[in-house]
Amino acid sequence: MVEFCPKCGAMLPVGTERCTACGARTKPRVMDERSGFTWGDFVSYSFVGILFALGALLIPFVVCAMLYGIYLLLASAPPGF
Numbered sequence: 001m002v003e004f005c006p007k008c009g010a011m012l013p014v015g016t017e018r019c020t021a022c023g024a025r026t027k028p029r030v031m032d033e034r035s036g037f038t039w040g041d042f043v044s045y046s047f048v049g050i051l052f053a054l055g056a057l058l059i060p061f062v063v064c065a066m067l068y069g070i071y072l073l074l075a076s077a078p079p080g081f
């Protein structure tokens with residue numbers, strides 16, 4: 001039985017923690033053994049949280065900017081158009 005490195009694709013014996021070719025970790029480090037929650041999951045959840053927070057902050061600004069853009073377009077349009 002062999003495993004493949006997720007980074008470089010090198011063949012590794014099962015149970016190898018680090019790739020012998022590139023040094024990449026073959027298995028994510030588990031934070032919670034029971035749920036199998038890994039640091040990778042934690043980072044991706046945090047990333048999604050940050051994206052949502054940024055989105056919530058940015059959306060009103062984007063909407064205002066769009067409305068202002070439409071206002072400017074309408075204001076600069078020739079009369080009767």
Ligand SMILES: [Zn+2]
Nearest residue numbers: 005008019022
């Ligand atoms: Zn590798």
